[in-house]
Amino acid sequence: xxxxxxxxxxxxxxxxxxxxxxxxxxxxxxxxxxxxxxxxxxxxxxxxxxxxxxxxxxxxxxxxxxxxxxxxxxxxxxxxxxxxxxxxxxxxxxxxxxxxxxxxxxxxxxxxxxxxxxxxxxxxxxxxxxxxxxxxxxxxxxxxxxxxxxxxxxxxxxxxxxxxxxxxxxxxxxxxxxxxxxxxxxxxxxxxxxxxxxxxxxxxxxxxxxxxxxxxxxxxxxxxxxxxxxxxxxxxxxxxxxxxxxxxxxxxxxxxxxxxxxxxxxxxxxxxxxxxxxxxxxxxxxxxxxxxxxxxxxxxxxxxxxxxxxxxxxxxxxxxxxxxxxxxxxxxxxxxxxxxxxxxxxxxxxxxxxxxxxxxxxxxxxxxxxxxxxx
Numbered sequence: 001x002x003x004x005x006x007x008x009x010x011x012x013x014x015x016x017x018x019x020x021x022x023x024x025x026x027x028x029x030x031x032x033x034x035x036x037x038x039x040x041x042x043x044x045x046x047x048x049x050x051x052x053x054x055x056x057x058x059x060x061x062x063x064x065x066x067x068x069x070x071x072x073x074x075x076x077x078x079x080x081x082x083x084x085x086x087x088x089x090x091x092x093x094x095x096x097x098x099x100x101x102x103x104x105x106x107x108x109x110x111x112x113x114x115x116x117x118x119x120x121x122x123x124x125x126x127x128x129x130x131x132x133x134x135x136x137x138x139x140x141x142x143x144x145x146x147x148x149x150x151x152x153x154x155x156x157x158x159x160x161x162x163x164x165x166x167x168x169x170x171x172x173x174x175x176x177x178x179x180x181x182x183x184x185x186x187x188x189x190x191x192x193x194x195x196x197x198x199x200x201x202x203x204x205x206x207x208x209x210x211x212x213x214x215x216x217x218x219x220x221x222x223x224x225x226x227x228x229x230x231x232x233x234x235x236x237x238x239x240x241x242x243x244x245x246x247x248x249x250x251x252x253x254x255x256x257x258x259x260x261x262x263x264x265x266x267x268x269x270x271x272x273x274x275x276x277x278x279x280x281x282x283x284x285x286x287x288x289x290x291x292x293x294x295x296x297x298x299x300x301x302x303x304x305x306x307x308x309x310x311x312x313x314x315x316x317x318x319x320x321x322x323x324x325x326x327x328x329x330x331x332x333x334x335x336x337x338x339x340x341x342x343x344x345x346x347x348x349x350x351x352x353x354x355x356x357x358x359x360x361x362x363x364x365x366x367x368x369x370x371x372x373x374x375x
Contacts, residue, residue, distance in 0.1 A: 078306020082315050085300030088291050089171075090322035093164040094330045095287040096156055102281020104273025105156045108288075110265035113148055115289035117259040120252035129249050136245070137257075139237045144254040146234020147297060149261075152288070154227035158220030164327045167224060168320035172205030175316040177232040182309025185236045190310045194353050198310075201317040201349030208320070208342040238297070239304030239312065247302030251294060314353035317346045 099108045123129075132140060158167055176198050183189060190198075241250045304312040321342060327333040 078303045081299040082303025082312040085296050088296030090319045092292040094326045095284040098280040098284030106269040107273045109153045112289045113262035116293035117255040120255040139241050140254045142237040143234045144257045146230040148258045150230035151227045154223040158223035162220040168323045171319045175313045176202040178235045178313035179310040181232050181236045197349045197352035204345045238301045239309040242301040242305035248298040250301050251297040
């Protein structure tokens with residue numbers, strides 16, 4: 001046997017040659033086991049550094065190394081989706097005020113849920129979405145009661161006596177309330193910096209919105225605080241469910257759960273409340289049904305699944321300021337020059353909450369559930 005035919009890897013001796021032998025030209029050094037030397041292993045004696053074959057950096061038996069996507073990409077995508085949800089939600093109060101020009105409060109809420117459920121049903125049928133498992137229906141009922149029925153109904157009743165700027169107080173407290181409930185429900189434990197920034201942001205928003213409304217309490221405040229609690233519960237449960245099913249299916253099935261009650265409510269309320277159709281009223285109804293209830297909650301839950309309930313909730317600190325901006329543009333309400341200063345302070349708080357890490361990972365999913373899922 002020729003020496004070059006039996007050259008071995010580092011630290012071995014060629015058979016029949018008596019001396020260490022360099023590998024033949026154009027060949028790759030091979031060890032006794034027939035594997036390729038890994039990075040950091042010297043070539044056979046006599047091979048000049050940098051002139052021999054390039055070692056394969058892959059572990060023996062695996063595919064060659066390929067660059068992976070940045071771990072920050074899912075977080076950026078989740079933040080973007082949740083931000084789109086906030087923009088959609090910021091139009092809810094002005095759109096509801098428009099809708100009340102044409103419909104009574106009970107009729108508006110019932111029609112809103114009915115139209116949103118019909119849109120969701122079309123998507124579920126087109127995608128042939130599977131019916132959720134029995135263990136998920138309790139969570140879907142919480143979502144339906146909180147964000148499909150409870151929050152729209154209570155805020156609509158409140159807006160009969162409150163301005164949209166005053167109602168924004170609810171949204172100013174909602175991020176902090178959602179973060180607290182989300183931390184308790186999902187097991188996420190944000191850092192102290194997160195909570196400091198969240199409290200500071202809530203204080204800025206509450207102070208600004210109360211100043212805008214003159215600091216006076218109205219008869220609708222009880223409705224607003226009730227809306228705060230049920231909405232935070234619905235957000236939290238929806239964010240948890242979005243870890244095991246696509247976000248659009250979470251809100252889709254919650255809407256379908258409410259469809260029989262929404263249809264019955266429409267049939268009862270429409271004959272009892274006056275209907276005065278106008279362009280503003282119809283546009284307001286369409287937006288709160290398709291924009292706020294379906295699209296907004298779809299991207300919101302999908303974003304929550306990507307970045308967690310506490311972090312997503314703090315993006316809503318910007319919602320009152322956006323609502324005030326829409327109120328000026330769409331409803332002609334007046335806002336003081338303090339708005340830009342409040343906006344900057346809120347943006348700083350949002351940036352702080354998004355940069356802080358968690359002290360404890362989310363609570364593991366129940367047995368038999370997997371997540372996250374793609375929608």
